[in-house]
Amino acid sequence: MSSWRDRLLSLRLGQPGHGGFCVARYEGRVVFVRHGLPGELVQARVTEDRGGAFCRADAVEIVEASPDRVPATCPVSGPGGAGCCDFSFATPAAQRRLKAAVVAEQLQRITGIDRAVEVEPVTGYGDRTGGWRTRIRLAVDSEGRAGVHRYRSTGVLTDLRCPQPVSGALEGIRGHRWTPGAELVVAVDDAGARHIVEVAPPAETEQRRDTGRGGRRGPGGKPVRRSAGPRGRREPDEPGANFVGAEPDTAGAQRRRALARRAAAHSDRDEWVVEGTGRALQEVAGRRWEVSAAGFWQAHRGAAQCYSDLVAEWAAVETGATAWDLYSGTGVFAARLAEQTGSTGRVLALESSRTAVAEGRAALSDLPWLDLRGGRVEQWVTGPRETRPQVVVLDPPRAGAGKPVVGAVTAAAPDRIVHIGCDPASFARDLRLYLDGGYGLTALRAFDAFPATHHVECVALLER
Known part of the structure; x- marks a missing residue:
């Protein structure tokens, strides 16, 4: 069969699929169409066709529009653009319904649970779809210009008008020339300070090491610090972020991509502070953390507090009991x-x-009965345990906890498990494992922690 690439198709769009598209069918094949809404009649241009049962396309003309369609709030994410704001052309309520439909479909298909799902705004943020992101990771092109990746591409789009970042986060970035091939991390902390950290290209770091050259100093004389990159859980959907390649979104493919991202994140790369101190001040539930601006923190300004409150409510740990927090970050x-x-x-x-552990220990030194350890969850959970936990909280990376971890957690027989996931498919796969381990789904909440994108954060309470 000849490729359909660049072919223009007239399609009636069906239900949303996991990944920011709607599903359509044409001549017996499935077409994943971005930039459209369920029920719309569109002209879609095929952007990717590697044969097989499906291809990908962009809706380039809306023939019959959905009543949920509004003028796009993101000027850089349309056909041929960035992969940041998948649904910026839909009303906020419609965006949440699309995400709810995807979560419900994944739950029904993978776990057999058939229940209505409501996606809620992050506490206190209502229908706001812009100005929520406090952590931005930008690419730098060969000419030293910062930008975002085009959808499913390594190409860099230097238009920085994405509405996700908080006000002032990207001010002055476009007019500066950065190190070609580097990454730029911008963080605005809870004190209102902006921190800019440039992460050196891996090749440049290796060259300095091989030649024995000294550390570079950033603008303003701020010294370089060598680190192993932004470890820990990575947020989905940095503005323009996407997966390169056309591998279907199966469990195996997603885990392979996660391993590749983990290897890249752990590679030894130099960093230098361009603005601010490089140490972001963050507050949750009356406590303050000082964390690396290039490390992990929830991207949505209100997410950490929102999830923390829900975890505390659902955990309900008794005085004197034992609890585990796996993939704990800074605690x-x-x-x-x-x-x-x-x-x-x-x-x-x-x-x-290791960085997150050190930062957590510093912030929580007044809680000596809290033992914040460094180590891989997959290795630790399989060891012997002296005390049964009453509650286990898990917030794994995007690929999920997986069978070894979930199996070990259920074998520990806690009364309650609070599981958090930022990917509906891996979240549902982990829930299936809990069900197989004798737990039932007591409660489920989903949050629109990434407005205008297809991403959603899910939290489940499981009990025996």
């Missing part, structure tokens, strides 16, 4: 658990990032 959830157990209890938190 935001662990702090709430420790406050509930009191000094007669014990909270064990596990995180693979």
